[in-house]
Amino acid sequence: MKLFNNSYELDYPWNQVTAANWNKYPNEVSTHVVAVDVLRREVKDSGNVLVTERLITVQQNIPRWLIFLLGSTQNVSYVREVSTVNLQDKTLTLKSCNLNYVNLLKVFETVQYTPHPKDPLDRTLFKQEAQISACTGCNVSKKLTNTMEDWSIKRFCDNAKKGKIGFNSVLRLSNEETSNYK
């Protein structure tokens, strides 16, 4: 199992960031996310909490050695995400895991957006953690398990970099359209 951690600041207020979160895709950078669907959505706690389950469709080329392991050239995969917006705590938490090839690779991700402690009205803190485990349900060498985990961490890291640039471009756009969030 390998861990990935990442955090950065966004120069937009928390309310605006949570609204833009629903429109993060498509963006010009994260082109691997080809579709986003809402599967369930509930308002709770007298309108203070919004829970959403989504299906994220990802299409990205995979290396030849992995095609061999998967026994498939299919490069579409699905991620299930459950998110909670809490207006009282001012948190948006997104938790996700891949749906296919789970015996070969499991990627659990947690993302949290909170108002920046030093500048809560104007900036937002982004924190991301991922836990990547290869071959929880298959029988391959330790070396291959490590190779797969290293490859996944690298890809995850590349996608996270794209995510940051892409989300900033979506936020810039949303900022031009409205200044109605404060």
Add this chain to the structure above:
Amino acid sequence: MGNIMSSSFAPECTELKKKYDSCFNEWYTEKFLKGKSIENECSKEWDNYIKCVDRNLVKSGIKPALDEARKEAPFENGGDLNKD
């Protein structure tokens, strides 16, 4: 709002999704964030969209993996979406 909206995994649901998303986005910024709403008001758009999604989850074979993940659901104990 002039945001570009994402497609559905099922092309036939994309139009319905865009209608739902535009209703939801408006509700989210104008009502939910301002603490003015205790329910999601886009029920007509939602019903049309989710019917399409549910049908296509089965048709495309994603449903079994999704059900399995929901059952396992290690991360949503606090999310309460598990109470089917």
